[in-house]
Amino acid sequence: MSEVYAARRARLRDQCTAAGSAAAVVSRPANVRYLCGEVPPGAVLLLGPVQDVLVAADVPFPSPLPSSLPPRPEEPRLLVLPGADRDPAVAAADLAAADGADSLAVEEHDLTVARHRALGAAAPRVRLADLGRAVEQLRIVKDDEEIACMRIAGELADQALGELLESILVGRTERHLALELERRLVDHGADGPAFPTVVAAGPHAGRPGHLPTDRRVEEGDFLTICLGADYRGYRCQVGRTFVIGPSPADWQVELYDVVFAAQRAGREALVPGRAYRDVDRVTRQVLDAAGYKDALEPCTGHGVGLEIQEDPRLTPSAMGKLDACVPVTVEPGVHLPGRGGVRIDDTLVVRPEADGGPELLTITTKELLAL
Amino acid sequence: MSEVYAARRARLRDQCTAAGSAAAVVSRPANVRYLCGEVPPGAVLLLGPVQDVLVAADVPFPSPLPSSLPPRPEEPRLLVLPGADRDPAVAAADLAAADGADSLAVEEHDLTVARHRALGAAAPRVRLADLGRAVEQLRIVKDDEEIACMRIAGELADQALGELLESILVGRTERHLALELERRLVDHGADGPAFPTVVAAGPHAGRPGHLPTDRRVEEGDFLTICLGADYRGYRCQVGRTFVIGPSPADWQVELYDVVFAAQRAGREALVPGRAYRDVDRVTRQVLDAAGYKDALEPCTGHGVGLEIQEDPRLTPSAMGKLDACVPVTVEPGVHLPGRGGVRIDDTLVVRPEADGGPELLTITTKELLAL
Numbered sequence: 001m002s003e004v005y006a007a008r009r010a011r012l013r014d015q016c017t018a019a020g021s022a023a024a025v026v027s028r029p030a031n032v033r034y035l036c037g038e039v040p041p042g043a044v045l046l047l048g049p050v051q052d053v054l055v056a057a058d059v060p061f062p063s064p065l066p067s068s069l070p071p072r073p074e075e076p077r078l079l080v081l082p083g084a085d086r087d088p089a090v091a092a093a094d095l096a097a098a099d100g101a102d103s104l105a106v107e108e109h110d111l112t113v114a115r116h117r118a119l120g121a122a123a124p125r126v127r128l129a130d131l132g133r134a135v136e137q138l139r140i141v142k143d144d145e146e147i148a149c150m151r152i153a154g155e156l157a158d159q160a161l162g163e164l165l166e167s168i169l170v171g172r173t174e175r176h177l178a179l180e181l182e183r184r185l186v187d188h189g190a191d192g193p194a195f196p197t198v199v200a201a202g203p204h205a206g207r208p209g210h211l212p213t214d215r216r217v218e219e220g221d222f223l224t225i226c227l228g229a230d231y232r233g234y235r236c237q238v239g240r241t242f243v244i245g246p247s248p249a250d251w252q253v254e255l256y257d258v259v260f261a262a263q264r265a266g267r268e269a270l271v272p273g274r275a276y277r278d279v280d281r282v283t284r285q286v287l288d289a290a291g292y293k294d295a296l297e298p299c300t301g302h303g304v305g306l307e308i309q310e311d312p313r314l315t316p317s318a319m320g321k322l323d324a325c326v327p328v329t330v331e332p333g334v335h336l337p338g339r340g341g342v343r344i345d346d347t348l349v350v351r352p353e354a355d356g357g358p359e360l361l362t363i364t365t366k367e368l369l370a371l
Numbered sequence: 372m373s374e375v376y377a378a379r380r381a382r383l384r385d386q387c388t389a390a391g392s393a394a395a396v397v398s399r400p401a402n403v404r405y406l407c408g409e410v411p412p413g414a415v416l417l418l419g420p421v422q423d424v425l426v427a428a429d430v431p432f433p434s435p436l437p438s439s440l441p442p443r444p445e446e447p448r449l450l451v452l453p454g455a456d457r458d459p460a461v462a463a464a465d466l467a468a469a470d471g472a473d474s475l476a477v478e479e480h481d482l483t484v485a486r487h488r489a490l491g492a493a494a495p496r497v498r499l500a501d502l503g504r505a506v507e508q509l510r511i512v513k514d515d516e517e518i519a520c521m522r523i524a525g526e527l528a529d530q531a532l533g534e535l536l537e538s539i540l541v542g543r544t545e546r547h548l549a550l551e552l553e554r555r556l557v558d559h560g561a562d563g564p565a566f567p568t569v570v571a572a573g574p575h576a577g578r579p580g581h582l583p584t585d586r587r588v589e590e591g592d593f594l595t596i597c598l599g600a601d602y603r604g605y606r607c608q609v610g611r612t613f614v615i616g617p618s619p620a621d622w623q624v625e626l627y628d629v630v631f632a633a634q635r636a637g638r639e640a641l642v643p644g645r646a647y648r649d650v651d652r653v654t655r656q657v658l659d660a661a662g663y664k665d666a667l668e669p670c671t672g673h674g675v676g677l678e679i680q681e682d683p684r685l686t687p688s689a690m691g692k693l694d695a696c697v698p699v700t701v702e703p704g705v706h707l708p709g710r711g712g713v714r715i716d717d718t719l720v721v722r723p724e725a726d727g728g729p730e731l732l733t734i735t736t737k738e739l740l741a742l
Contacts, residue, residue, distance in 0.1 A: 058669060085669065085688060113479035113487045113501075130484075179554050186546055298429060298456065317456060 002037070002075050004145065009035050009076075011138060013047050021105035021129050022049045023096040025119070027089050028110040030306040031135035033233055036076060045076065046092040049101045052076035055088040089115055090122045097123035105131035136311050140303060141325050147349055149234035150305070150327055153194065154347055154361030156229035157238045160184035161364055169371055170219060170244060174199040174212035177225070185229050194228030194235035195308045205241060206333050206341020208297055219245040222252060222340040223371070224333075228308060228347075235308045237329050238362035239345025243370045251339075256368045259334055259342040262286035263366070266300060266314075266330035270350050270358040276318035283332045284316070292334045301330045304347055326350045327361070373408070373446050375516065380406050380447075382509060384418050392476035392500050393420045394467040396490070398460050399481040401677040402506035404604055407447060416447065417463040420472045423447035426459040460486055461493045468494035476502035507682050511674060512696050518720055520605035521676070521698055524565065525718055525732030527600035528609045531555035532735055540742055541590060541615060545570040545583035548596070556600050565599030565606035566679045576612060577704050577712020579668055590616040593623060593711040594742070595704075599679060599718075606679045608700050609733035610716025614741045622710075627739045630705055630713040633657035634737070637671060637685075637701035641721050641729040647689035654703050655687070663705045672701045675718055697721045698732070 012035065016024045026032050026045040035045055036054055043056035054076045081091055089111065096104050106119065108130040120128055142150070160181050169177065178197040185193055200210040205222035217223055226239035241259075243252055266283035283300040287293070301314035304327050312320055314328065322328075328350065333343030344366055349359040383406065387395045397403050397416040406416055407425055414427035425447045452462055460482065467475050477490065479501040491499055513521070531552050540548065549568040556564055571581040576593035588594055597610035612630075614623055637654035654671040658664070672685035675698050683691055685699065693699075699721065704714030715737055720730040 085686070108484035108488075111484055113482055113484055115480075116484045117479075175557055179557060183550050183554065186550060315456070 004143070005036055005075075008138060009045075009047060009052060012134060015134055016047065016105050016131070019105065019129070021103045021131075023047055023099070023101035023103070024105040024131050025089055025092045025096070026107060026131070026135060027115075028107050028135070030310070031107070031110075031139075034135060034139055034306055038233070040080075042088060044088045044092050046095055048096055048099050050099045053092065053095055054078045055092045055095070056080050057086065057088055058082055087115060087118060090118050093119045093123040093126065097126050101126055103127040103129055105129045105134075107131050107135075109133060133311070139305055140311050141323050142305060142327060142349070143325070146234060146305065147325065147327065149232045150236050150347070150349075151361055153190070153229040153231040153234055153236040154238065154363070156185055156188050156190045156231060157194075157227050157236055158362055158364045159188050160229070161225060161227060161238060161240065164225075165242070165369070165371060169217045169223065171216055173214045173216050174201055174204070174210075175214060177217070178212040178227075181225070181227050185227070190229035190231055191233070192230045194230045194237065198224065198226035198239070200224040200340075201244075203338055203340050206335035206343050208331075208333055208335075208343065217244055220249070221245075222342065224341070224343050226343065226345055233306050235304055235306070236327075236347040236361055237304060237308060237331070237345050238347065238364055239331055239333075239343050240364055240366065241342040241344060241368075243368060245370060247370055248368060253368065255334060255336075256342050258287060258290040258292065259332055259344055260366060260368075262300075262332040263330055263344040263346070266332060267346065267348060267358060267360075270322065270328065270330070270348055272322055272324045272350055272352050274322045276312045276314050276320050276322065277316055279322070279328075279330075280314040280316055280318065283314075283330065287332060287334060297333065300332050301328050303328050322350045324350055324352055324355075375514070376407055376446075379509065380416075380418060380423060383505060386505055387418065387476050387502070390476065390500070392474045392502075394418055394470070394472035394474070395476040395502050396460055396463045396467070397478060397502070397506060398486075399478050399506070401681075402478070402481075402510070404677055405506060405510050409604070411451075413459060415459045415463050417466055419467055419470050421470045424463065424466055425449045426463045426466070427451050428457065428459055429453055458486060458489060461489045464490045464494040464497065468497050472497055474498040474500055476500045476505075478502050478506075480504060504682070510676055511682050512694050513676060513698060513720070514696070517605060517676065518696065518698065520603045521607050521718070521720075522732055524561070524600040524602040524605055524607040525609065525734075527556055527559050527561045527602060528565075528598050528607055529733055529735045530559050531600070532596060532598060532609060532611065535596075536613070536740070536742060540588045540594065542587055544585045544587050545572055545575070545581075546585060548588070549583040549598075552596070552598050556598070561600035561602055562604070563601045565601045565608065569595065569597035569610070571595040571711075572615075574709055574711050577706035577714050579702075579704055579706075579714065588615055591620070592616075593713065595712070595714050597714065597716055604677050606675055606677070607698075607718040607732055608675060608679060608702070608716050609718065609735055610702055610704075610714050611735055611737065612713040612715060612739075614739060616741060618741055619739060624739065626705060626707075627713050629658060629661040629663065630703055630715055631737060631739075633671075633703040634701055634715040634717070637703060638717065638719060638729060638731075641693065641699065641701070641719055643693055643695045643721055643723050645693045647683045647685050647691050647693065648687055650693070650699075650701075651685040651687055651689065654685075654701065658703060658705060668704065671703050672699050674699050693721045695721055695723055695726075 702716035
């Protein structure tokens with residue numbers, strides 16, 4: 001793997017050099033992981049003028065620190081700071097200055113004002129520039145290795161959900177169902193849930209990001225479940241809505257059909273070259289046309305990978321176009337206050353028509369199940 | 372409760388006025404919660420020149436938004452921004468400017484450089500100042516309400532740990548034990564774990580912040596478990612180390628006795644007026660004297676409340692003195708690479724001698740149990 005990280009760092013270095021920065025400090029955790037693999041919490045990466053250094057505070061780290069092995073040539077040197085009081089980003093700026101860097105690009109969307117000031121004070125003769133979201137941009141298109149991890153994450157989530165559906169749901173609380181799902185994820189080999197599991201029953205159903213409560217599942221409820229697995233740092237998201245009881249009510253069937261149609265429209269719009277906002281629009285239009293304009297959320301999908309929400313965002317104001325090998329979610333939903341609602345979430349990888357179109361990573365059925 | 376929040380905001384407002392700021396934007400989540408109670412994720416508080424406003428993005432929020440009720444006079448007005456694209460902190464600065472504020476104190480240790488810049492651009496005629504850690508300082512001494520929540524959090528953690536110890540441990544993985552503990556916490560009424568539960572077996576034992584792995588518990592292991600409950604936002608931490616099997620080895624008994632003695636010394640040093648660094652020193656001395664200088668961590672305890680690690684920190688370089696009604700952890704540990712180690716963590720509230728000395732919130736026995 002370490003050649004992969006070295007290649008990613010090389011791409012970033014080229015961008016920095018082109019932008020006139022001799023060195024860069026990457027501090028956003030998901031970005032550091034993308035460029036170095038699994039690292040100690042809080043570690044920052046110095047892309048230095050003469051050397052790359054991974055700077056970490058002296059905090060515990062589950063796996064033995066890379067420093068205990070002789071680093072491979074492609075790997076950055078690991079520097080573990082004594083004590084927990086020193087900010088690794090400040091120490092990295094120190095190093096860059098010592099190595100003769102006259103300019104240093106930092107992640108201004110990650111560093112706090114206070115850390116940025118400390119960094120400037122530590123390296124007063126170094127000009128600080130903004131690296132911006134350069135690493136986030138590199139992360140948008142995934143390689144086969146990354147997609148393979150996300151595929152496994154999807155399987156783990158489908159598996160946990162499928163098992164839960166075979167058990168009795170009526171009378172159990174949202175909280176317990178969420179915990180059971182997270183236990184099953186880990187049982188099957190996930191490193192953990194990709195985000196707090198959503199279990200939303202009755203009037204809660206269809207609310208995005210609903211946090212589980214002590215509400216018990218009852219006959220006649222809509223039940224929305226949304227979960228994801230974290231596998232080697234890579235995430236996925238699957239959301240489904242079910243009806244509890246022998247058969248759904250008419251309003252439930254109608255609402256479900258509308259959201260399903262919207263979600264399918266979004267999935268079918270996942271074509272390389274398609275504008276982000278178009279994907280959002282075709283999804284939204286179906287719900288608008290059915291009269292759910294007011295029930296809509298600002299976002300109908302988003303990129304996913306090392307973070308559960310990353311670039312691109314599928315919104316009316318998003319700029320940019322889909323590329324091949326970009327994993328995104330398509331997750332329209334409608335929530336009717338007091339009555340509940342429907343959400344259907346999938347994680348898919350954008351693929352050209354010639355390769356069979358979008359690859360669905362979350363294959364749990366989307367027909368309306370009455371449980 | 373809302374009178375309590377109003378009083379806290381009044382104290383902060385006085386400090387801001389004294390420091391020459393007409394208004395303040397509080398953005399750090401735990402600080403916003405301290406000043407307003409439970410609020411939507413990402414919400415920021417504007418302490419305005421004419422009005423207090425809680426500004427939130429239009430994101431889902433489990434409980435119905437306060438805005439749906441008429442606000443009590445003591446409560447800040449709630450402003451929910453349309454769409455998820457607008458930064459509540461920027462909107463708050465807007466409002467402050469519109470209300471005629473000429474200066475605005477912000478949390479420079481929380482705002483990123485990018486957000487701070489956007490804030491300045493939104494209110495170009497407002498002078499931005501640094502609120503610093505003013506709210507964190509207010510949070511150090513807890514009131515009875517807060518301590519009552521932490522007491523319950525401690526009981527929940529003790530209960531979950533006690534139940535686990537009655538079950539079979541040998542052959543189960545760290546991961547499964549951690550999940551079971553977290554499930555029990557929630558079963559008993561916790562809002563969730565206070566931090567990722569630590570289960571560290573064999574060579575992992577004694578490592579602070581160890582993340583559970585697939586290592587199975589074996590005869591002869593040291594087993595370190597560290598967990599905490601979140602009850603209404605307030606947290607606690609309890610850590611214990613056990614021996615697996617009929618009887619501990621001599622080296623295990625010796626190591627345990629040393630760490631126990633160090634932890635007791637730290638607990639006994641929790642007296643109002645005692646310097647933070649003294650508490651750290653008396654704990655550290657015991658381990659130093661026993662020859663474990665190199666095995667020591669930078670911090671032997673810390674404040675706890677709405678966050679699991681807050682001010683004060685008990686370190687050799689910490690400045691300041693303990694007050695009454697300050698909850699802290701005392702958590703020395705020794706980890707011997709390859710062999711394992713011992714940690715013993717308690718959460719206590721500093722009380723004067725006259726009130727019976729430090730109040731122990733985590734009462735699980737600290738005698739060395741062979742399980």
